[in-house]
Amino acid sequence: MVNVIVTGGAGYIGSHACKVLRDSGFTPVTYDNLSTGWADAVKFGPFEQGDLMDRARLDEVFAKYQPVGVMHFAAFSQVGEAMREPGMYWRNNVCGSLTLIEAAVAAGCLNFVFSSTCATYGDQDGVVLDENSAQYPLNAYGASKRAIEDILTDFKASHGLESVIFRYFNVAGADPDGEVGEFHQPETHLIPLMLDAIDGKRAALTVFGTDYPTPDGTCIRDYVHVMDLVDAHVLGVKWLQDGKGSRVFNLGTGKGFSVREVIDHSKSVTNREVPYELGERRPGDAVKLVSGSTRAEAELGWSPKRSTLETMIADAWRWHQNGHYDK
Ligand code: UDP
Numbered sequence: 001m002v003n004v005i006v007t008g009g010a011g012y013i014g015s016h017a018c019k020v021l022r023d024s025g026f027t028p029v030t031y032d033n034l035s036t037g038w039a040d041a042v043k044f045g046p047f048e049q050g051d052l053m054d055r056a057r058l059d060e061v062f063a064k065y066q067p068v069g070v071m072h073f074a075a076f077s078q079v080g081e082a083m084r085e086p087g088m089y090w091r092n093n094v095c096g097s098l099t100l101i102e103a104a105v106a107a108g109c110l111n112f113v114f115s116s117t118c119a120t121y122g123d124q125d126g127v128v129l130d131e132n133s134a135q136y137p138l139n140a141y142g143a144s145k146r147a148i149e150d151i152l153t154d155f156k157a158s159h160g161l162e163s164v165i166f167r168y169f170n171v172a173g174a175d176p177d178g179e180v181g182e183f184h185q186p187e188t189h190l191i192p193l194m195l196d197a198i199d200g201k202r203a204a205l206t207v208f209g210t211d212y213p214t215p216d217g218t219c220i221r222d223y224v225h226v227m228d229l230v231d232a233h234v235l236g237v238k239w240l241q242d243g244k245g246s247r248v249f250n251l252g253t254g255k256g257f258s259v260r261e262v263i264d265h266s267k268s269v270t271n272r273e274v275p276y277e278l279g280e281r282r283p284g285d286a287v288k289l290v291s292g293s294t295r296a297e298a299e300l301g302w303s304p305k306r307s308t309l310e311t312m313i314a315d316a317w318r319w320h321q322n323g324h325y326d327k
Contacts, residue, residue, distance in 0.1 A: 001027045003065040004237060005109075007052060007100060008073030009045075010037025013115065013171055015180040017071055017230040018044040024234050029065050031058070032074060038325035041180050052096030055103055062107035069111035069237045070104050072097065078188050079119065079139050083284045086140035093144035098151055105159045111240035112152065112163040113233055118222075118252070118289045120146040120167060129291040131167070131248045139284035149248075156246050164236035168251040169222035169289055171229055173312035174319035181319030182226070190221075190262060191313060195320040198272045205274065207259050209281035218259035220288040222252040225312050228304035235300045249300060252291030253307050262309065269313040 004021055008014035009030025014037070018028035022044035030042045033051040048064075050057040052074055075093045076082070082089045097114075104112060119142030120135045127133070137143040155161040172191045174181035182192055190205075197205045210217040232251050239247070257265070263274045296302040306315065 003027045003029050003067040005029050005031055005061065005065065005067045005070045006073065007031045007070070008037065008075065010034060010039060010041045010047070011073060012182045012184065013226060013229065014071075014073040015041040015043070016175055016226045017073065017233050018042070019175060019180060020227070020230045020234050021045075021237075026234075026237070029061070029067065031061055036184065038183065040325035043179060052092075053099050055099050058100060058103035059106065062103055062109060067109050069113060069240060070100070070109060071113045071115075071233055071237065072100060073115045075115070075145070077117075077141060079141055079284045080188060080282055082139045082141035089140040089144045094147050094151075097148045101151060101155055101161065105155060105161055110159070110161050111237065112161055113236040113240070114148065114152060114163055114165045115233075116145045116149055116165050116167045117142060118167050118169045118250070118291060119286070120149070121289065123286040128254065129250060129252075129289070131250050131295055138286060152246070162240050162246045164239055164246070165248045166232060166236065166251050167248065167291075168229060169224055169291060171226050172223045173225040173227065173306060173315040174323070175227065176306070176315050176318075178319060178323055181323045182316065183323070183325050190259065191266070191316050192320065194263065194266050194274055195270075195317055197275045198266065198270055199320070203275065205263075205276040206279035207276055208279055208285065210278050212281075212287050214258055214288060216258050216260045219285055220256035220258050220290065222254070222256050222290040223262075223307070223309060223312055224251055224253060225304065225306035225315070228307050232296060232300060232302045235302055239300060247299070249296040250291040250293055251296055251302070252293055253304060254290065254292040256288060256290035257309055265309045266313050269310055270317055
């Protein structure tokens, strides 16, 4: 068995990654403390419950599975919460990742795929970003992820740890087979909140800010389908297995959509009205985050297949109507 440890494998992106790893001949070993994930979402390989800061538990899991690599998704990831509780983000994301990285190195597992974020770039005056764009995170979420990138650089120099770092943009959609999907409690992300509002599970969506310097005044984001995103992660593991060494890849579509455009598309995909109201800006939000994926396409051979807004919303809507998890 070719094992890959997937931290956060019980979460939204991690559970989809486990499915694609399994379909690509790997055995995904989920390592998750279930603080935000769901045991029900672990369907494609073994589950080892544990905390990132528990070094003894990590050592045990590395020894048991002798993994060829690690895919590290587990993290706190909400901008609003990061603005209210920065300490929580620094402690959990940075100290947890450091413990994991040290355990991986001690076990001789030197292939590390890291889920970073476009939030490390901060606001860049509306430019289309690439991997060489400067990083000026606006919040403790982005700053904690950038710090982990720095740790990986240092551990390469001193211990030969090779990493593929993916900086990605807004992830949306769900497994088209309906086996796994997006389910956060509480939910904070635009598309699932909008779908909740459409079918009456919540009163209305609040649009966070309508006076941004964009054509319609609302923030612009680059949305990537979760299945495309996890395909890239599997290519990242193979890249490291092939000895191609450490590399950073942005995963975006190069096309941004404003909050109002997402509302309009949701209306046409679901054929239902979107109840929404206009509200204040959310602290910590960047105006526009859009990136191409030239490098990922050219070097990894990544080709996004489902990342049109229509497909993402349609897949999310199908899951929304049929799927959920219980602990
Ligand atoms: N957004 C919004 N109302 C909400 C949630 C999000 O207007 O209830 C906006 C948010 O300000 C941002 C975009 O939708 O411009 C995407 O936000 P989300 O939280 O989904 O992802 P983020 O960009 O923070 O990673």
